[in-house]
Amino acid sequence: xxxxxxxIPWLWxxxxxxxxxxxLVYPSVDTVRRSFxxxxxxxxxxxxxxxxxxxxxxxxxxxxxxxxxNNMLWLTxxxxxxxxxxxxxxxxxxxxxxxxxxKAAIFVPMAISFVAVAVIxxxxxxxxxxxxxxxxxxxxxxxxxxxxxxNTQSPQRPFVDLPPADSPAPFQVNxxxxxxxxxxxxxxxxxxxxxxGLKSIPDDVMEAARVDGAGEWQxxxxxxxxxxxxxxxxxxxxxxxxxxxxxDLVFVMTNGRFKTDVVATLFYKEAFVFRDFGVxxxxxxVLLLFVVPIMVLTIRRFQFQEEIR
Amino acid sequence: xxxxxxxxxxxxxxEDAPLAVDDFDLxxxxxxxxxxxxxxxxxxxxxxxxxxxxxxxTEGNIYIEDRLVNDVQAKDRDIAMVFQSYALYPxxxxxxxxxxxxxxxxxxKDEIRQRVNxxxxxxxxxxxxxxxxxxxxxxxxxxxxxxxxxxxKPSVFLFDEPLSNLDAKLxxxxxxxxxKLHQSLGTTFVYVTHDQTEAMTMATRIVVMDRGRIQQVxxxxxxxxxxxxxxxxxxxxxxAMNFFDVVVxxxxxxxxxxxxxxxxxxxxPEKRAELATYKRRKVVMGIRPENIHDNDFQPPNIRASxxxxxxxxxxxxxxxxxVYLLVGGHAFLARVDSRTTARPGQNIRAAFDIDRLHLFxxxxxxxxxxxxxxxxxxxxxxxx
Numbered sequence: 001x002x003x004x005x006x007x008i009p010w011l012w013x014x015x016x017x018x019x020x021x022x023x024l025v026y027p028s029v030d031t032v033r034r035s036f037x038x039x040x041x042x043x044x045x046x047x048x049x050x051x052x053x054x055x056x057x058x059x060x061x062x063x064x065x066x067x068x069x070n071n072m073l074w075l076t077x078x079x080x081x082x083x084x085x086x087x088x089x090x091x092x093x094x095x096x097x098x099x100x101x102x103k104a105a106i107f108v109p110m111a112i113s114f115v116a117v118a119v120i121x122x123x124x125x126x127x128x129x130x131x132x133x134x135x136x137x138x139x140x141x142x143x144x145x146x147x148x149x150x151n152t153q154s155p156q157r158p159f160v161d162l163p164p165a166d167s168p169a170p171f172q173v174n175x176x177x178x179x180x181x182x183x184x185x186x187x188x189x190x191x192x193x194x195x196x197g198l199k200s201i202p203d204d205v206m207e208a209a210r211v212d213g214a215g216e217w218q219x220x221x222x223x224x225x226x227x228x229x230x231x232x233x234x235x236x237x238x239x240x241x242x243x244x245x246x247x248d249l250v251f252v253m254t255n256g257r258f259k260t261d262v263v264a265t266l267f268y269k270e271a272f273v274f275r276d277f278g279v280x281x282x283x284x285x286v287l288l289l290f291v292v293p294i295m296v297l298t299i300r301r302f303q304f305q306e307e308i309r
Numbered sequence: 310x311x312x313x314x315x316x317x318x319x320x321x322x323x324e325d326a327p328l329a330v331d332d333f334d335l336x337x338x339x340x341x342x343x344x345x346x347x348x349x350x351x352x353x354x355x356x357x358x359x360x361x362x363x364x365x366x367t368e369g370n371i372y373i374e375d376r377l378v379n380d381v382q383a384k385d386r387d388i389a390m391v392f393q394s395y396a397l398y399p400x401x402x403x404x405x406x407x408x409x410x411x412x413x414x415x416x417x418k419d420e421i422r423q424r425v426n427x428x429x430x431x432x433x434x435x436x437x438x439x440x441x442x443x444x445x446x447x448x449x450x451x452x453x454x455x456x457x458x459x460x461x462k463p464s465v466f467l468f469d470e471p472l473s474n475l476d477a478k479l480x481x482x483x484x485x486x487x488x489k490l491h492q493s494l495g496t497t498f499v500y501v502t503h504d505q506t507e508a509m510t511m512a513t514r515i516v517v518m519d520r521g522r523i524q525q526v527x528x529x530x531x532x533x534x535x536x537x538x539x540x541x542x543x544x545x546x547x548x549a550m551n552f553f554d555v556v557v558x559x560x561x562x563x564x565x566x567x568x569x570x571x572x573x574x575x576x577x578p579e580k581r582a583e584l585a586t587y588k589r590r591k592v593v594m595g596i597r598p599e600n601i602h603d604n605d606f607q608p609p610n611i612r613a614s615x616x617x618x619x620x621x622x623x624x625x626x627x628x629x630x631x632v633y634l635l636v637g638g639h640a641f642l643a644r645v646d647s648r649t650t651a652r653p654g655q656n657i658r659a660a661f662d663i664d665r666l667h668l669f670x671x672x673x674x675x676x677x678x679x680x681x682x683x684x685x686x687x688x689x690x691x692x693x
Contacts, residue, residue: 207363208396210383211467212410212457222409226400 028288035281049282062274064283066259067266069170074243074262078179078186082239083232085183086190090198091220093191103195107188114185118252121181125149125253148177150258174258182249186242190235197231198224230301237298244291263287311374311464311497313337313360318369320355320521329355331521333369342491342498344512346505347544352521353501354469360499361467362386373465384413389458390467393474395450397442403429403453404438410461421460428456431490448479455490468500472507484510505545509533517541539593539674542667548598548631550667551641555594557587566594566666570637574614577663583678584668592677595667598631598644604658606646613660620651634659 034041035049053064089106093099109117125148126132135145143159151173201224209223225232247264254260256269263283271280314337320330330352337343345353358364360371362383371378378386389410397406404425411421429435432452442450451471458466468487472480488511491498502508508515509529517524517532517540525532525541536542542550555566555574564576564584574594576584584592602608604615618634618641625647632643632651643659651657668677 202394202396204392204394204396205398207361207383208390208392208457209398209409210363211361211386211388211390212461213384213413214409215382215384218413223398227398229400 031281031284031288034277035285037278037281039276039278041277045278049278050286052279053282053286062266062270062279063259063261064266066170067256067261067263067283068286070175070260071244071246071262073170073175074179074182074246075240077176078182078243078246079236079239081179081183082186082190083194083236085187086194086235087228087232089187089191090195091224093195094198103188103191106191109185110188112185114248115252117181117185118249121184122149122253125177146173149174149254149260151177152258170259172259174254174260178250178253178260181253182243182246185249186239190239193235194228194231197228201227233301234298237294237301240294241291244287244294312339312341313465313497313499314370314372315356315360316370316372318356318359318371319367320352320359320364321367328352328521330359333523335516335523335526337497337499339497340495342488342500342511342513343516344500344502344508344514345516345518346502346508347518347524349503350520351518353503353516353518356518357390357467357469357499357501360465361388361390387463388465388467389461389463390469391451391454391458391471393470395442395454395474397450397453397457399442401441402438403434403440403442403445403456406442406453407438407457407460410457424460424462425456428459431459432456432486447475448483451475451479451483455487459490459494463496465497465499466494468498470502471500472502472504480507487511506547509545515545517544519544535676536595536667537676537679539595539669542595542669542676546597548642548644550595550597551601552669553594553596553639553641554591554671556591557584557589560588566592566668568594568637568639570639572616572636574616574661574663574666577612577666580666580668580678587670587677591671593669593671593674595669596661596665598642600662600665601634601641601643601645602660602662603632603643603645603649603651604660605650606648607660611660611662612664614663616659616661617656618659620653620655620657622653623649623651632657 036044036046038045038048056063056065059065089102093102096102112120123131124133125135127135127145127147129135129139129145132145132148134148138145153173154171155173155176205227206219206223209219214222245264246262247268250256250260250262250265251268256262256265261269263286267280267283267287269280270276270283315333315335318330318333319328321328333352333356345356347353355364359366360373362378362381366379373386373388398409401409407425407428408421411424416424425438426435429438432455434449434452434456437445437449437453442453445453451474454471471487472483475483484507487498487500491511500507500511509532512529514526515529515532516526519540524544525537527535532541532545536545536550539552543552554569556569557564557576558567558573559565564581565573566576567573602611602613604613607613616636618636621633621635621640623633624631626644628647629644630647630649630651632645632649634641634643634657645651649657669675670677
């Protein structure tokens with residue numbers, strides 16, 4: 001542009017850059033730096049902290065392997081169930097007259113803070129059937145109450161009679177119980193976003209398919225799903241990032257006991273309970289390394305959509 | 310190739326809602342180009358969607374050929390439909406859009422390719438087959454929508470205002486193409502539009518609808534020459550027919566129509582009998598703008614009655630001039646020879662072609678002299 005100095009755009013950007021620098025860039029860089037220092041951040045120790053994570057020497061106090069595996073379980077099961085349920089509910093609520101009420105009811109948990117959700121569900125999962133709703137239902141069905149948050153057995157244990165046996169980590173009853181709470185909390189979000197995506201498909205496109213000879217399932221699979229795929233990708237990446245950051249739910253409900261730790265709870269423990277800032281920072285960096293590629297993919301995707309618009 | 314029968318079809322969207330389609334009873338002949346026309350909200354689209362299977366019938370029956378289709382799903386009715394918004398599948402290429410219906414029917418790939426290429430060739434979109442709909446212009450999208458219908462080789466084609474989203478020039482062009490398509494395919498076409506010009510130019514038969522009811526069924530010429538009621542008279546023809554409130558005066562050979570505005574028009578001999586029961590009563594006189602001439606440029610061989618009127622506005626159309634005239638404060642329109650010297654503010658002598666008068670009963674709004682049996686069963690269905 002004529003008559004405009006080169007620094008003027010930077011002037012407008014400066015406040016944002018300053019805020020990002022202080023609250024994002026500096027902490028990130030400093031975390032990376034500390035991950036190469038010892039527990040008090042005094043001496044350079046190279047990759048020792050990362051070695052600790054891989055070797056997992058103290059598997060009872062801080063089970064790094066279990067935390068990583070649990071996080072993978074969250075990532076796959078939580079994301080898949082949330083997106084799948086959200087999609088099914090979006091399609092189903094679109095067909096009923098009380099759609100608004102149904103969606104509101106499913107969305108309400110989103111409005112509750114994670115800590116409150118965790119407290120509510122601790123009561124829900126209480127072993128005593130007089131307190132815990134889930135076990136109340138279980139005992140009504142003639143089954144023994146289950147210690148949902150302590151039980152590290154395989155997930156089908158509460159439902160079928162098998163000899164007690166521990167299943168390979170992370171397939172434990174308590175992990176699935178925790179994930180179920182997350183699903184309860186987040187399905188409203190996927191439902192609302194996916195439902196909006198569904199609404200954006202013009203009725204006559206579906207009617208055209210119907211006249212063309214498509215049944216309801218074919219319309220879903222060949223028209224609705226492909227048109228909604230950008231929305232599904234956005235929801236999925238949001239959930240994946242959410243699962244990688246999972247902290248409060250686990251922290252309040254089990255505090256990572258009974259092998260329910262995830263990476264975020266573990267690095268909190270390492271840094272602020274065991275006071276080993278080195279390992280804590282290294283875990284945070286590991287988490288960052290998982291999140292960054294997903295972020296990059298998401299941003300690329302947005303740019304791609306801008307281009308084809 | 311099929312005939313379609315509507316048997317007293319009624320559609321009500323909700324318990325307390327008025328009827329969207331009210332006792333629609335009509336037989337569409339094989340290979341016919343039937344156009345449903347009417348103002349928005351008249352039920353024409355609903356009538357079409359009932360046939361498509363996109364809406365449920367409240368009462369009555371619909372047959373395609375001899376098959377009762379009331380409870381047959383849209384996908385099993387063997388019809389193709391072109392939508393106003395084109396309704397292309399945005400995520401599929403043009404080829405896949407056109408092939409979709411065939412793939413669902415498990416038709417061999419080679420045949421699909423052949424049929425799609427054939428249709429694309431006819432419509433001139435062969436070079437677009439790999440593109441996505443969003444990379445096409447409105448006219449091209451319309452062609453793809455047509456192509457998607459053609460490749461299916463359905464027994465009935467349905468069109469729901471397919472030209473509304475095109476610009477004027479493209480609309481005229483596509484109109485001609487659809488007519489050509491109808492001639493070459495020899496399939497039954499049912500076409501919905503709010504544009505009477507489209508209806509007049511394309512249809513072999515027109516159904517005029519208003520408030521859910523059939524107002525008149527007939528060939529374009531019949532509707533133009535003998536509209537059965539004031540609604541059809543005002544709806545068919547462009548610009549619309551002028552109406553005057555007149556009183557039937559005089560007797561025998563002197564029978565005349567005296568307008569509220571003062572002027573009088575003699576009644577042509579053939580119409581005198583029809584007006585026998587209307588003496589000294591009010592009737593509505595309709596006359597089309599093209600039947601009012603500038604007296605100085607009257608076409609030969611017409612029986613004209615002269616009316617002095619003041620020129621309000623003139624619109625030069627090229628071959629003709631639209632002259633907005635005022636008589637006694639009543640505005641009406643004449644479409645006169647382009648050599649006219651009429652200028653705003655001047656008075657001219659307007660020549661009403663009295664053989665082209667349309668007379669209506671002001672209470673029933675029906676044409677005067679309509680045979681009683683037609684009047685009783687307002688829509689004259691061919692099936693009965």
